[in-house]
Amino acid sequence: MTSESSKKHPTPTRRISESTIHRLSVYYRQLAILESEGYHTVSSKELAKREKLTPAQVRKDLSFFGSFGTRGLGYPTTELKQKIANILGIDKLWHVALVGAGNIGSALASYKEFAKQGFELNSIFDNDQRKIGSNHKGITISDIGTLPEALKKHHIEIVVIAVPASNAQKIADICVATGIKAILNFAPINLKVPSDVVLRTVNMSMEMEYLSFYLCNRHNIDVPGKG
Amino acid sequence: MTSESSKKHPTPTRRISESTIHRLSVYYRQLAILESEGYHTVSSKELAKREKLTPAQVRKDLSFFGSFGTRGLGYPTTELKQKIANILGIDKLWHVALVGAGNIGSALASYKEFAKQGFELNSIFDNDQRKIGSNHKGITISDIGTLPEALKKHHIEIVVIAVPASNAQKIADICVATGIKAILNFAPINLKVPSDVVLRTVNMSMEMEYLSFYLCNRHNIDVPGKG
Numbered sequence: 140m141t142s143e144s145s146k147k148h149p150t151p152t153r154r155i156s157e158s159t160i161h162r163l164s165v166y167y168r169q170l171a172i173l174e175s176e177g178y179h180t181v182s183s184k185e186l187a188k189r190e191k192l193t194p195a196q197v198r199k200d201l202s203f204f205g206s207f208g209t210r211g212l213g214y215p216t217t218e219l220k221q222k223i224a225n226i227l228g229i230d231k232l233w234h235v236a237l238v239g240a241g242n243i244g245s246a247l248a249s250y251k252e253f254a255k256q257g258f259e260l261n262s263i264f265d266n267d268q269r270k271i272g273s274n275h276k277g278i279t280i281s282d283i284g285t286l287p288e289a290l291k292k293h294h295i296e297i298v299v300i301a302v303p304a305s306n307a308q309k310i311a312d313i314c315v316a317t318g319i320k321a322i323l324n325f326a327p328i329n330l331k332v333p334s335d336v337v338l339r340t341v342n343m344s345m346e347m348e349y350l351s352f353y354l355c356n357r358h359n360i361d362v363p364g365k366g
Numbered sequence: 367m368t369s370e371s372s373k374k375h376p377t378p379t380r381r382i383s384e385s386t387i388h389r390l391s392v393y394y395r396q397l398a399i400l401e402s403e404g405y406h407t408v409s410s411k412e413l414a415k416r417e418k419l420t421p422a423q424v425r426k427d428l429s430f431f432g433s434f435g436t437r438g439l440g441y442p443t444t445e446l447k448q449k450i451a452n453i454l455g456i457d458k459l460w461h462v463a464l465v466g467a468g469n470i471g472s473a474l475a476s477y478k479e480f481a482k483q484g485f486e487l488n489s490i491f492d493n494d495q496r497k498i499g500s501n502h503k504g505i506t507i508s509d510i511g512t513l514p515e516a517l518k519k520h521h522i523e524i525v526v527i528a529v530p531a532s533n534a535q536k537i538a539d540i541c542v543a544t545g546i547k548a549i550l551n552f553a554p555i556n557l558k559v560p561s562d563v564v565l566r567t568v569n570m571s572m573e574m575e576y577l578s579f580y581l582c583n584r585h586n587i588d589v590p591g592k593g
Contacts, residue, residue, distance in 0.1 A: 154588040160579050164572040165556060190556065228578030246473030252554055252571045258578075297577050320584070321577035323570075327479055329392060329417065337580035339573045343550075344479045345391040346566045350524050350548035351455030351485075352387050353564035357547070361381040 159200050163223055165190055166197070170220035182213035229256045236262040236295040238310050240270050240280050243325050244301035248275055262293050266306075286310070290317045297321045304328040311338075386427050390450055392417055393424070397447035409440035456483045463489040463522040465537050467497050467507050470552050471528035475502055489520050493533075513537070517544045524548045531555040538565075 169189050173181050183194040183201075190197075201207050204226050207214050224230040235258050237244055247253070248260060263275055266283040273280050281289055290298070298314045300307055300322060307326035314322060315332055324330050324340045332338045396416050400408050410421040410428075417424075428434050431453050434441050451457040462485050464471055474480075475487060490502055493510040500507050508516055517525070525541045527534055527549060534553035541549060542559055551557055551567045559565045 154590075155583075157576075157590050160576055161572060163579070164569075164575045167575075168554075191558075226579065226582070227575045228582035229575055233578055233581075242473040242476040246469040247570070249469040250570065253574060256571060256574065258574050296581060297574070321581050323573055323577060327395075331418075335584070337577055337584070339576055341568055341570060341573060342391075343474070343477065343568060344483055345388060346550055346568060347480060347483065347485050347524070348391045348394075348454045348456055349384075349387055349566055350550060350564055351460055352390070352453065354460075354523060354548050355453070355455035356382075357562070357564070363381075363384050 155203060159203065160227075162190075162192070162196075162200050163227055166200070167220060167223045167227060167229075170216055170223065174216050174220060178216050180213040181216050181219070185213075232257050232259055233297055234293055234295045235260045235297045235299060236264065236290060236293065237299045237301060238264045238283065238286065238314075239301035239303075239325075240265040240267070240275060241301065241303075244299075245275065247299060247301060247325070248278070258297065260299075262289055262295065264289070266302075283310075286313050287317050290314065290319060295319065297323065299323045299325070300330075301325040382430060386430065387454075389417075389419070389423075389427050390454055393427070394447060394450045394454060394456075397443055397450065401443050401447060405443050407440040408443050408446070412440075459484050459486055460524055461520055461522050462487045462524045462526060463491065463517060463520065464526045464528060465491045465510065465513065465541075466528035466530075466552075467492040467494070467502060468528065468530075471526075472502065474526060474528060474552070475505070485524065487526075489516055489522065491516070493529075510537075513540050514544050517541065517546060522546065524550065526550045526552070527557075528552040 166186060169186060170181070183197040187194040187197045201214075201219075204222075207219055207222065221230065235253070237248055237260055240248070240263050244263070248263060253260065260278065263278050263280045264283045264286055265271060265280050270280050271282045289295075296319070298319050298321070300310050302310055304326045307324065307328050308330055311322060311324070311330045311332055315336055320336050322330070322332065322336065322338045324338060327342050327344050329340065330338055393413060396413060397408070410424040414421040414424045428446075431449075434446055434449065448457065462480070464475055464487055467475070467490050471490070471492075475490060480487065487505065490505050490507045491510045491513055492498060492507050497507050498509045516522075523546070525546050525548070527537050529537055531553045534551060534555050535557055538549060538551070538557045538559055542563055547563050549557070549559065549563065549565045551565060554569050554571050556567065557565055
Protein backbone atom coordinates (compact mmCIF):
# COMPACT_ATOMS: atom_id res chain seq x y z
CA MET A 140 0.00 0.00 0.00
CA THR A 141 2.61 2.45 1.16
CA SER A 142 5.19 1.95 -1.55
CA GLU A 143 2.41 1.93 -4.15
CA SER A 144 0.97 5.24 -2.99
CA SER A 145 4.47 6.74 -2.82
CA LYS A 146 4.93 5.85 -6.45
CA LYS A 147 1.56 7.25 -7.44
CA HIS A 148 1.82 10.60 -5.65
CA PRO A 149 5.48 11.58 -5.70
CA THR A 150 4.73 14.99 -4.17
CA PRO A 151 7.59 16.30 -2.02
CA THR A 152 6.84 16.32 1.71
CA ARG A 153 4.82 19.40 2.62
CA ARG A 154 2.02 20.11 4.96
CA ILE A 155 -1.58 19.75 3.85
CA SER A 156 -4.35 21.21 5.98
CA GLU A 157 -7.28 19.32 7.40
CA SER A 158 -9.66 21.61 5.53
CA THR A 159 -8.00 20.85 2.17
CA ILE A 160 -8.58 17.13 2.74
CA HIS A 161 -12.22 17.79 3.62
CA ARG A 162 -12.63 19.95 0.52
CA LEU A 163 -11.33 17.06 -1.61
CA SER A 164 -14.18 14.95 -0.21
CA VAL A 165 -16.59 17.75 -1.06
CA TYR A 166 -15.23 18.10 -4.63
CA TYR A 167 -15.53 14.34 -5.08
CA ARG A 168 -19.23 14.43 -4.17
CA GLN A 169 -19.92 17.47 -6.33
CA LEU A 170 -18.12 15.89 -9.31
CA ALA A 171 -20.32 12.80 -8.96
CA ILE A 172 -23.37 15.09 -9.15
CA LEU A 173 -21.95 17.00 -12.16
CA GLU A 174 -21.21 13.67 -13.85
CA SER A 175 -24.79 12.49 -13.29
CA GLU A 176 -26.04 15.80 -14.72
CA GLY A 177 -24.11 15.10 -17.93
CA TYR A 178 -21.25 17.59 -17.57
CA HIS A 179 -18.21 16.22 -19.42
CA THR A 180 -16.01 19.09 -18.25
CA VAL A 181 -16.22 21.47 -15.34
CA SER A 182 -14.48 24.79 -14.67
CA SER A 183 -12.94 25.72 -11.34
CA LYS A 184 -15.46 28.59 -11.40
CA GLU A 185 -18.47 26.22 -11.59
CA LEU A 186 -17.05 23.87 -8.95
CA ALA A 187 -16.34 26.87 -6.69
CA LYS A 188 -19.80 28.36 -7.20
CA ARG A 189 -21.53 25.12 -6.21
CA GLU A 190 -19.57 24.91 -2.95
CA LYS A 191 -19.46 28.64 -2.17
CA LEU A 192 -15.66 28.79 -2.54
CA THR A 193 -13.42 30.90 -4.76
CA PRO A 194 -12.12 29.47 -8.06
CA ALA A 195 -8.59 30.27 -6.81
CA GLN A 196 -9.17 28.05 -3.76
CA VAL A 197 -10.32 25.15 -5.95
CA ARG A 198 -7.31 25.52 -8.27
CA LYS A 199 -4.92 25.75 -5.32
CA ASP A 200 -6.36 22.64 -3.63
CA LEU A 201 -6.12 20.59 -6.82
CA SER A 202 -2.69 21.88 -7.84
CA PHE A 203 -1.32 20.43 -4.61
CA PHE A 204 -1.62 17.00 -6.19
CA GLY A 205 -0.21 17.79 -9.64
CA SER A 206 -1.63 19.47 -12.71
CA PHE A 207 -5.20 18.83 -13.79
CA GLY A 208 -7.34 20.27 -16.55
CA THR A 209 -6.63 22.46 -19.55
CA ARG A 210 -6.61 26.25 -19.39
CA GLY A 211 -9.89 27.53 -20.85
CA LEU A 212 -11.45 24.06 -21.12
CA GLY A 213 -11.71 23.20 -17.43
CA TYR A 214 -11.32 19.78 -15.88
CA PRO A 215 -12.63 16.55 -17.44
CA THR A 216 -15.36 15.64 -14.90
CA THR A 217 -14.99 11.85 -14.72
CA GLU A 218 -11.21 11.91 -14.86
CA LEU A 219 -10.97 14.50 -12.08
CA LYS A 220 -13.46 12.55 -9.96
CA GLN A 221 -11.42 9.38 -10.39
CA LYS A 222 -8.18 11.22 -9.66
CA ILE A 223 -9.61 12.59 -6.40
CA ALA A 224 -10.91 9.12 -5.49
CA ASN A 225 -7.36 7.90 -6.00
CA ILE A 226 -5.88 10.71 -3.86
CA LEU A 227 -8.44 10.02 -1.10
CA GLY A 228 -7.75 6.29 -1.34
CA ILE A 229 -11.40 5.42 -1.97
CA ASP A 230 -10.68 3.67 -5.28
CA LYS A 231 -9.52 0.62 -3.35
CA LEU A 232 -10.90 -1.77 -0.75
CA TRP A 233 -10.13 -1.13 2.94
CA HIS A 234 -10.54 -3.73 5.66
CA VAL A 235 -12.44 -2.22 8.54
CA ALA A 236 -13.23 -3.58 12.01
CA LEU A 237 -15.87 -2.23 14.37
CA VAL A 238 -15.35 -2.50 18.13
CA GLY A 239 -18.59 -2.10 20.07
CA ALA A 240 -21.97 -3.38 18.90
CA GLY A 241 -24.20 -1.05 20.93
CA ASN A 242 -26.65 1.49 19.48
CA ILE A 243 -24.10 3.59 17.64
CA GLY A 244 -21.96 0.62 16.60
CA SER A 245 -24.93 -1.28 15.18
CA ALA A 246 -26.06 1.80 13.26
CA LEU A 247 -22.57 2.20 11.81
CA ALA A 248 -22.49 -1.47 10.81
CA SER A 249 -25.68 -0.86 8.83
CA TYR A 250 -24.45 2.41 7.30
CA LYS A 251 -24.48 1.72 3.56
CA GLU A 252 -22.36 4.76 2.63
CA PHE A 253 -19.22 3.12 4.04
CA ALA A 254 -19.39 0.03 1.84
CA LYS A 255 -20.15 2.15 -1.24
CA GLN A 256 -16.83 3.91 -0.76
CA GLY A 257 -14.77 0.76 -0.37
CA PHE A 258 -14.75 0.59 3.43
CA GLU A 259 -15.51 -3.09 3.94
CA LEU A 260 -16.56 -3.98 7.44
CA ASN A 261 -15.47 -7.57 7.97
CA SER A 262 -15.25 -7.90 11.76
CA ILE A 263 -17.34 -6.74 14.72
CA PHE A 264 -16.25 -7.11 18.35
CA ASP A 265 -18.08 -6.77 21.64
CA ASN A 266 -17.56 -7.81 25.27
CA ASP A 267 -21.22 -8.67 25.89
CA GLN A 268 -21.58 -12.46 26.11
CA ARG A 269 -25.18 -12.18 24.85
CA LYS A 270 -23.97 -10.55 21.64
CA ILE A 271 -20.84 -12.63 20.99
CA GLY A 272 -21.52 -15.33 18.39
CA SER A 273 -24.67 -13.64 17.10
CA ASN A 274 -24.92 -12.41 13.56
CA HIS A 275 -25.17 -8.78 12.45
CA LYS A 276 -25.84 -8.36 8.71
CA GLY A 277 -23.82 -11.47 7.89
CA ILE A 278 -20.93 -10.74 10.28
CA THR A 279 -20.53 -12.84 13.42
CA ILE A 280 -19.82 -10.70 16.48
CA SER A 281 -16.52 -11.80 18.03
CA ASP A 282 -15.25 -11.65 21.58
CA ILE A 283 -13.30 -8.45 22.17
CA GLY A 284 -10.64 -10.62 23.83
CA THR A 285 -9.70 -11.96 20.41
CA LEU A 286 -9.09 -8.45 19.00
CA PRO A 287 -5.27 -8.51 18.63
CA GLU A 288 -5.15 -11.80 16.70
CA ALA A 289 -8.29 -11.02 14.69
CA LEU A 290 -7.02 -7.62 13.53
CA LYS A 291 -3.94 -9.33 12.11
CA LYS A 292 -5.78 -12.34 10.71
CA HIS A 293 -8.30 -10.17 8.81
CA HIS A 294 -5.64 -7.64 7.68
CA ILE A 295 -7.60 -4.81 9.29
CA GLU A 296 -6.38 -1.35 8.31
CA ILE A 297 -9.01 0.88 9.93
CA VAL A 298 -10.71 0.40 13.31
CA VAL A 299 -13.97 2.12 14.26
CA ILE A 300 -14.30 2.42 18.05
CA ALA A 301 -17.86 2.63 19.39
CA VAL A 302 -17.45 1.45 22.98
CA PRO A 303 -18.23 3.45 26.17
CA ALA A 304 -15.72 6.19 27.06
CA SER A 305 -14.36 4.13 29.98
CA ASN A 306 -13.10 1.35 27.66
CA ALA A 307 -12.10 3.34 24.61
CA GLN A 308 -8.46 4.10 25.49
CA LYS A 309 -7.77 0.43 26.28
CA ILE A 310 -9.17 -0.59 22.87
CA ALA A 311 -7.14 2.13 21.12
CA ASP A 312 -3.97 0.91 22.89
CA ILE A 313 -4.59 -2.67 21.73
CA CYS A 314 -5.16 -1.45 18.15
CA VAL A 315 -1.98 0.65 18.18
CA ALA A 316 0.05 -2.23 19.65
CA THR A 317 -1.22 -4.46 16.82
CA GLY A 318 -0.02 -1.97 14.21
CA ILE A 319 -3.27 -0.18 13.31
CA LYS A 320 -2.55 3.28 11.87
CA ALA A 321 -6.08 4.68 11.45
CA ILE A 322 -8.86 4.95 14.04
CA LEU A 323 -12.33 6.51 13.85
CA ASN A 324 -13.53 7.08 17.42
CA PHE A 325 -17.16 7.57 18.45
CA ALA A 326 -16.54 7.27 22.21
CA PRO A 327 -17.01 10.66 23.94
CA ILE A 328 -13.37 10.95 25.04
CA ASN A 329 -10.11 12.33 23.65
CA LEU A 330 -7.99 9.27 22.94
CA LYS A 331 -4.21 9.37 23.05
CA VAL A 332 -2.37 7.70 20.17
CA PRO A 333 1.22 7.96 18.86
CA SER A 334 1.96 10.61 16.23
CA ASP A 335 2.13 8.10 13.37
CA VAL A 336 -1.47 6.99 13.98
CA VAL A 337 -4.30 9.03 12.50
CA LEU A 338 -7.24 9.48 14.82
CA ARG A 339 -10.57 11.11 13.97
CA THR A 340 -13.11 11.59 16.71
CA VAL A 341 -16.83 12.06 16.10
CA ASN A 342 -18.14 13.49 19.34
CA MET A 343 -21.85 13.98 18.92
CA SER A 344 -22.33 15.39 22.42
CA MET A 345 -19.72 18.06 21.75
CA GLU A 346 -21.49 18.97 18.51
CA MET A 347 -24.72 19.40 20.47
CA GLU A 348 -22.86 21.56 23.01
CA TYR A 349 -21.62 23.71 20.14
CA LEU A 350 -25.25 24.30 19.18
CA SER A 351 -26.39 25.15 22.70
CA PHE A 352 -23.35 27.43 23.16
CA TYR A 353 -24.36 29.23 19.96
CA LEU A 354 -27.99 29.56 21.01
CA CYS A 355 -26.92 31.05 24.36
CA ASN A 356 -24.24 33.39 23.07
CA ARG A 357 -25.09 34.35 19.50
CA HIS A 358 -26.24 37.84 20.43
CA ASN A 359 -23.15 38.89 22.34
CA ILE A 360 -20.30 36.83 20.89
CA ASP A 361 -19.39 36.42 17.24
CA VAL A 362 -19.65 32.62 16.98
CA PRO A 363 -18.64 30.80 13.81
CA GLY A 364 -21.92 29.22 12.76
CA LYS A 365 -21.18 26.77 9.98
CA GLY A 366 -19.51 23.48 10.82
CA MET B 367 -33.39 32.70 26.50
CA THR B 368 -31.61 35.35 24.52
CA SER B 369 -32.07 38.28 26.83
CA GLU B 370 -31.28 36.03 29.78
CA SER B 371 -28.00 34.90 28.28
CA SER B 372 -27.13 38.48 27.35
CA LYS B 373 -27.53 39.44 30.97
CA LYS B 374 -25.47 36.52 32.19
CA HIS B 375 -22.51 36.93 29.82
CA PRO B 376 -22.22 40.66 29.14
CA THR B 377 -18.97 40.15 27.18
CA PRO B 378 -18.55 42.73 24.41
CA THR B 379 -18.99 41.27 20.93
CA ARG B 380 -15.79 39.64 19.80
CA ARG B 381 -14.99 36.59 17.79
CA ILE B 382 -14.55 33.22 19.48
CA SER B 383 -12.98 30.35 17.56
CA GLU B 384 -14.54 26.98 16.95
CA SER B 385 -11.61 25.33 18.70
CA THR B 386 -12.14 27.42 21.86
CA ILE B 387 -15.74 26.20 22.06
CA HIS B 388 -14.60 22.60 21.62
CA ARG B 389 -11.95 23.06 24.33
CA LEU B 390 -14.66 24.29 26.73
CA SER B 391 -16.43 20.96 26.16
CA VAL B 392 -13.15 19.17 26.86
CA TYR B 393 -12.51 21.17 30.06
CA TYR B 394 -16.04 20.43 31.21
CA ARG B 395 -15.45 16.68 30.86
CA GLN B 396 -12.03 16.84 32.53
CA LEU B 397 -13.44 18.88 35.44
CA ALA B 398 -16.11 16.21 35.98
CA ILE B 399 -13.32 13.62 36.21
CA LEU B 400 -11.26 15.81 38.58
CA GLU B 401 -14.36 16.34 40.71
CA SER B 402 -14.98 12.58 40.92
CA GLU B 403 -11.32 12.11 41.90
CA GLY B 404 -11.85 14.45 44.85
CA TYR B 405 -9.97 17.55 43.64
CA HIS B 406 -11.56 20.64 45.21
CA THR B 407 -9.34 23.01 43.24
CA VAL B 408 -7.42 22.61 40.02
CA SER B 409 -4.60 24.67 38.52
CA SER B 410 -4.48 25.73 34.88
CA LYS B 411 -1.23 23.69 34.80
CA GLU B 412 -2.98 20.45 35.86
CA LEU B 413 -5.90 21.03 33.50
CA ALA B 414 -3.47 21.77 30.67
CA LYS B 415 -1.34 18.70 31.41
CA ARG B 416 -4.33 16.38 31.29
CA GLU B 417 -5.38 17.68 27.87
CA LYS B 418 -1.90 18.18 26.42
CA LEU B 419 -2.37 21.95 26.19
CA THR B 420 -0.35 24.84 27.63
CA PRO B 421 -1.46 26.50 30.91
CA ALA B 422 -1.50 29.83 29.01
CA GLN B 423 -4.01 28.40 26.53
CA VAL B 424 -6.29 27.24 29.36
CA ARG B 425 -6.12 30.63 31.09
CA LYS B 426 -6.74 32.46 27.82
CA ASP B 427 -9.78 30.31 26.96
CA LEU B 428 -11.33 30.81 30.39
CA SER B 429 -10.53 34.52 30.64
CA PHE B 430 -12.66 35.04 27.53
CA PHE B 431 -15.71 34.54 29.75
CA GLY B 432 -14.69 36.64 32.74
CA SER B 433 -12.31 36.05 35.62
CA PHE B 434 -12.15 32.68 37.35
CA GLY B 435 -9.96 31.31 40.09
CA THR B 436 -7.49 32.84 42.52
CA ARG B 437 -3.84 33.37 41.67
CA GLY B 438 -1.80 30.64 43.34
CA LEU B 439 -4.86 28.66 44.46
CA GLY B 440 -6.21 27.64 41.07
CA TYR B 441 -9.84 27.23 40.12
CA PRO B 442 -12.51 25.75 42.41
CA THR B 443 -13.32 22.53 40.51
CA THR B 444 -17.08 22.29 40.96
CA GLU B 445 -17.67 26.00 40.50
CA LEU B 446 -15.61 26.12 37.30
CA LYS B 447 -17.40 23.04 35.97
CA GLN B 448 -20.79 24.64 36.65
CA LYS B 449 -19.66 27.92 35.12
CA ILE B 450 -18.57 26.16 31.93
CA ALA B 451 -21.85 24.22 31.86
CA ASN B 452 -23.58 27.59 32.03
CA ILE B 453 -21.44 29.05 29.23
CA LEU B 454 -22.08 25.97 27.06
CA GLY B 455 -25.78 26.15 27.85
CA ILE B 456 -25.90 22.58 29.16
CA ASP B 457 -27.23 23.60 32.59
CA LYS B 458 -30.69 23.95 31.08
CA LEU B 459 -33.14 21.80 29.16
CA TRP B 460 -33.24 21.98 25.37
CA HIS B 461 -36.11 20.71 23.25
CA VAL B 462 -34.76 18.58 20.44
CA ALA B 463 -36.47 17.00 17.44
CA LEU B 464 -35.05 14.21 15.30
CA VAL B 465 -35.97 14.01 11.63
CA GLY B 466 -35.30 10.57 10.14
CA ALA B 467 -35.79 7.30 12.02
CA GLY B 468 -33.45 5.12 9.96
CA ASN B 469 -30.34 3.36 11.29
CA ILE B 470 -28.45 6.46 12.31
CA GLY B 471 -31.55 8.30 13.54
CA SER B 472 -32.67 5.38 15.71
CA ALA B 473 -29.20 5.06 17.19
CA LEU B 474 -29.19 8.78 18.00
CA ALA B 475 -32.63 8.50 19.61
CA SER B 476 -31.17 5.84 21.91
CA TYR B 477 -27.98 7.77 22.63
CA LYS B 478 -28.06 8.33 26.39
CA GLU B 479 -25.33 11.00 26.44
CA PHE B 480 -27.70 13.56 24.89
CA ALA B 481 -30.33 13.34 27.62
CA LYS B 482 -27.65 13.44 30.34
CA GLN B 483 -26.60 16.86 29.06
CA GLY B 484 -30.08 18.32 28.93
CA PHE B 485 -30.84 17.66 25.28
CA GLU B 486 -34.34 16.29 25.56
CA LEU B 487 -35.57 14.50 22.46
CA ASN B 488 -39.34 14.93 22.43
CA SER B 489 -40.27 14.45 18.76
CA ILE B 490 -39.25 12.05 15.99
CA PHE B 491 -40.35 12.43 12.37
CA ASP B 492 -40.18 10.10 9.39
CA ASN B 493 -41.82 9.80 5.97
CA ASP B 494 -42.12 6.01 6.06
CA GLN B 495 -45.77 5.05 6.57
CA ARG B 496 -44.69 1.81 8.29
CA LYS B 497 -42.82 3.81 10.94
CA ILE B 498 -45.31 6.66 11.47
CA GLY B 499 -47.39 6.07 14.59
CA SER B 500 -45.00 3.47 15.99
CA ASN B 501 -43.24 4.05 19.26
CA HIS B 502 -39.51 4.55 19.74
CA LYS B 503 -38.39 4.62 23.41
CA GLY B 504 -41.66 6.27 24.45
CA ILE B 505 -41.82 8.76 21.57
CA THR B 506 -44.41 8.28 18.83
CA ILE B 507 -42.91 8.73 15.36
CA SER B 508 -44.81 11.52 13.56
CA ASP B 509 -45.43 12.15 9.89
CA ILE B 510 -42.75 14.39 8.44
CA GLY B 511 -45.57 16.38 6.83
CA THR B 512 -46.52 17.73 10.25
CA LEU B 513 -42.99 19.07 10.88
CA PRO B 514 -43.66 22.86 10.68
CA GLU B 515 -46.58 22.84 13.15
CA ALA B 516 -44.98 20.23 15.44
CA LEU B 517 -41.72 22.18 15.75
CA LYS B 518 -43.68 25.18 16.99
CA LYS B 519 -46.07 23.19 19.16
CA HIS B 520 -43.24 21.39 21.00
CA HIS B 521 -41.07 24.54 21.25
CA ILE B 522 -38.22 22.77 19.46
CA GLU B 523 -34.92 24.66 19.61
CA ILE B 524 -32.53 22.13 18.04
CA VAL B 525 -33.23 19.81 15.10
CA VAL B 526 -31.14 16.72 14.35
CA ILE B 527 -31.37 15.77 10.65
CA ALA B 528 -30.74 12.10 9.87
CA VAL B 529 -32.51 11.69 6.51
CA PRO B 530 -30.93 10.65 3.19
CA ALA B 531 -28.83 13.34 1.44
CA SER B 532 -31.50 13.84 -1.22
CA ASN B 533 -34.08 15.08 1.33
CA ALA B 534 -31.85 16.89 3.80
CA GLN B 535 -31.88 20.38 2.23
CA LYS B 536 -35.68 20.35 2.03
CA ILE B 537 -35.92 19.47 5.72
CA ALA B 538 -33.36 22.14 6.65
CA ASP B 539 -35.36 24.73 4.67
CA ILE B 540 -38.56 23.81 6.54
CA CYS B 541 -36.74 24.08 9.88
CA VAL B 542 -35.27 27.47 9.00
CA ALA B 543 -38.63 28.78 7.80
CA THR B 544 -40.14 27.71 11.14
CA GLY B 545 -37.52 29.71 13.04
CA ILE B 546 -35.10 26.96 14.09
CA LYS B 547 -31.62 28.42 14.76
CA ALA B 548 -29.59 25.26 15.45
CA ILE B 549 -29.23 22.14 13.29
CA LEU B 550 -27.08 19.03 13.70
CA ASN B 551 -26.87 17.31 10.32
CA PHE B 552 -25.92 13.67 9.78
CA ALA B 553 -26.88 13.56 6.07
CA PRO B 554 -23.78 13.29 3.88
CA ILE B 555 -24.30 16.67 2.21
CA ASN B 556 -23.30 20.31 2.82
CA LEU B 557 -26.55 22.05 3.73
CA LYS B 558 -27.12 25.71 3.03
CA VAL B 559 -28.62 27.78 5.87
CA PRO B 560 -28.80 31.55 6.57
CA SER B 561 -25.95 33.12 8.53
CA ASP B 562 -27.98 33.41 11.74
CA VAL B 563 -28.53 29.63 11.88
CA VAL B 564 -25.82 27.44 13.37
CA LEU B 565 -25.24 24.23 11.48
CA ARG B 566 -22.93 21.41 12.52
CA THR B 567 -22.43 18.50 10.15
CA VAL B 568 -21.25 15.07 11.20
CA ASN B 569 -20.12 13.42 8.00
CA MET B 570 -18.94 9.95 8.89
CA SER B 571 -18.02 9.06 5.30
CA MET B 572 -15.77 12.11 5.09
CA GLU B 573 -14.09 11.10 8.34
CA MET B 574 -13.40 7.66 6.85
CA GLU B 575 -12.00 9.33 3.72
CA TYR B 576 -9.68 11.37 5.94
CA LEU B 577 -8.34 8.10 7.34
CA SER B 578 -7.84 6.49 3.93
CA PHE B 579 -6.22 9.68 2.63
CA TYR B 580 -3.81 9.55 5.55
CA LEU B 581 -3.02 5.87 5.03
CA CYS B 582 -2.25 6.53 1.35
CA ASN B 583 -0.25 9.72 1.80
CA ARG B 584 1.35 9.68 5.22
CA HIS B 585 4.83 8.88 3.87
CA ASN B 586 5.03 11.71 1.38
CA ILE B 587 2.75 14.44 2.72
CA ASP B 588 2.72 15.93 6.20
CA VAL B 589 -0.87 15.16 7.17
CA PRO B 590 -2.37 16.43 10.42
CA GLY B 591 -3.17 13.20 12.21
CA LYS B 592 -5.29 14.06 15.22
CA GLY B 593 -8.92 15.00 14.80
